[in-house]
Amino acid sequence: MKKILFGVVVGICLPLLAGYLFVVSGGMPVATKGPPLPLEKFLAHKALAAAIGTEASKPSPLPADEPNLLAGAHVYQAQCAVCHGHLGQTESAIAAGMFPHPPQLLPPKKGVTDDDVGETYWKVKNGIRLTGMPGYGSCLSDNEMWQVSLLLLHADKLPDSAVAVLRKP
Ligand code: HEC
Secondary structure (H helix, E strand, C coil): CCCHHHHHHHHHHHHHHHHHHHHHCCCCCCCCCCCCCCCCHHHHHHHHHHHHHHHHCCCCCCCCCCCHHHHHHHHHHHHCCCCCCCCCCCCCCHCCCCCCCCCHHHHCCCCCCCHHHHHHHHHHCCEEEECCCCCCCCCCCHHHHHHHHHHHCCCCCCHHHHHHHHHHH
């Protein structure tokens, strides 16, 4: 019985000690340059998908008409373009220096045009911890968050008025 208990304690403590030594010896990457840790992306995506859950299928309470897409373009320019890119321009220095890298969300990139609008809304509202993606739930109105989510869903087929706003530097 004692032997089993000893085995269990060692089995728990050794991995914890190894993890601690890995961190304090500088093994853990903390700079933005460099590859992700093994399984880091996989686990982060699984955790995010689990947190969003059924909220992803929430439909937009607003229609994807021109006034809403235009309003979404203004929100995007003011709040998102610095990281996710201006239309027709190269990535900003801020975006290039971040880890994880903020995906460019406007054409010619596919962005999130194939994600559910409810999923994008969730990310805009809550943010994604430890990535640099801010949560806007306390500074944008619900309408503004849906409008920018609709804009990103329809990023490949926007009215000219919204495209003109997104082209501004
Ligand atoms: C300071 C930089 C920054 C700003 C500003 C920012 N984001 Fe992000 N965003 C990120 C990063 C970094 C990620 C990648 C997170 C990850 O890898 O999980 C991200 C991820 C996302 C995603 C998920 C993309 C995907 O492929 O699944 C969406 C959608 C998004 N952001 C929308 C927005 C919107 C809309 C705004 C403005 C209201 C915004 N972001 C503002 C940094 C930013």
